[in-house]
Amino acid sequence: MSIISHNLFIEALNAYIDPIKPVDKAIITHAHADHAKPYHNRVLATKDTINIMKIRYGENCAKKFQVIEYGKKININGISITLYPAGHILGSAQILLEDKKNKVLITGDYKTIRDDTAQCFELIKTETLITEATFGLPIFKHPEPEEEIEKLLNSLKVFTNKCHIVGAYALGKAQRVISLLRKKGYDDIIYLHGAVEKITNYYLQRGIKLGKLKKVTKDDVNDLKGKIVIAPPSALKDKWVRKFPDVRYCLASGWMIIKQRVKQSKIELPLVISDHADWNELTSTILNSKAKKIWLTHGRTDALEYWCKKNNINAKALYLKRND
Ligand SMILES: [Zn+2]
Numbered sequence: 604m605s606i607i608s609h610n611l612f613i614e615a616l617n618a619y620i621d622p623i624k625p626v627d628k629a630i631i632t633h634a635h636a637d638h639a640k641p642y643h644n645r646v647l648a649t650k651d652t653i654n655i656m657k658i659r660y661g662e663n664c665a666k667k668f669q670v671i672e673y674g675k676k677i678n679i680n681g682i683s684i685t686l687y688p689a690g691h692i693l694g695s696a697q698i699l700l701e702d703k704k705n706k707v708l709i710t711g712d713y714k715t716i717r718d719d720t721a722q723c724f725e726l727i728k729t730e731t732l733i734t735e736a737t738f739g740l741p742i743f744k745h746p747e748p749e750e751e752i753e754k755l756l757n758s759l760k761v762f763t764n765k766c767h768i769v770g771a772y773a774l775g776k777a778q779r780v781i782s783l784l785r786k787k788g789y790d791d792i793i794y795l796h797g798a799v800e801k802i803t804n805y806y807l808q809r810g811i812k813l814g815k816l817k818k819v820t821k822d823d824v825n826d827l828k829g830k831i832v833i834a835p836p837s838a839l840k841d842k843w844v845r846k847f848p849d850v851r852y853c854l855a856s857g858w859m860i861i862k863q864r865v866k867q868s869k870i871e872l873p874l875v876i877s878d879h880a881d882w883n884e885l886t887s888t889i890l891n892s893k894a895k896k897i898w899l900t901h902g903r904t905d906a907l908e909y910w911c912k913k914n915n916i917n918a919k920a921l922y923l924k925r926n927d
Pocket residue numbers: 633635691712
């Protein structure tokens with residue numbers, strides 16, 4: 604019998620991983636809304652994940668919280684749990700479960716490339732690997748994020764009168780885009796939508812350097828020529844955006860790799876910046892983990908399942924109810 608079931612329930616602990624409904628005990632990989640839900644009885648997660656959940660859902664979003672530090676093994680009912688950095692966003696974790704017979708690693712959302720706003724991904728050897736597969740097709744090869752940021756900087760030089768509104772998820776992507784801009788030497792003030800500011804303040808408090816930032820208000824509207832405003836992608840569609848004159852619409856997302864998606868949107872400058880592993884990262888992580896058994900969740904599982912079988916690795920897709 605496995606230590607964990609197909610719906611990511613660990614019977615010996617009476618705990619679910621990233622449950623989408625309130626449960627007694629939840630082990631949470633990271634604070635993105637499709638993984639971290641409010642109103643569980645008990646939440647076990649990294650300090651950052653718990654803090655961000657509290658910022659988003661309120662101090663009392665669970666009855667009890669238990670912080671698990673990266674790399675520190677804890678034992679409950681004969682099962683040990685260890686969290687390792689997943690490189691996806693600040694506080695994101697892979698979960699390693701071990702008992703006498705089993706060793707199972709759940710990656711959660713992850714990426715292996717460098718990101719100065721998240722703890723660096725750690726490769727863990729395991730017997731069973733439960734991996735995400737968001738970009739699980741060979742066509743998904745993410746470009747260098749630095750090259751994508753260069754496109755934004757070039758656009759600022761060409762469209763000097765336009766306010767560049769960059770859609771980026773408020774948690775993780777927004778801060779990463781800012782950090783990448785700073786790394787490229789962009790030192791002008793960066794304006795933030797209110798929803799982005801809240802989470803960004805937490806990143807600042809955690810010592811992540813993001814330069815000069817300002818929450819954008821109505822009073823700023825006339826000063827935004829040639830400036831950057833970071834906003835959640837949803838804000839690009841609602842009336843919030845209409846108060847800005849002469850906008851250039853930009854969006855930072857791994858999905859911008861799909862040309863059709865760009866065409867169907869009003870995005871003028873797509874920036875392919877992803878916080879998920881691409882095909883090469885997924886397949887090399889599978890190989891390097893030395894896992895004999897792979898369970899695929901969360902995304903494009905077919906091609907990856909086929910690839911595993913071709914490489915003599917036992918693989919199957921789990922169909923969890925979830926949307927990303
Ligand atoms: Zn995520």
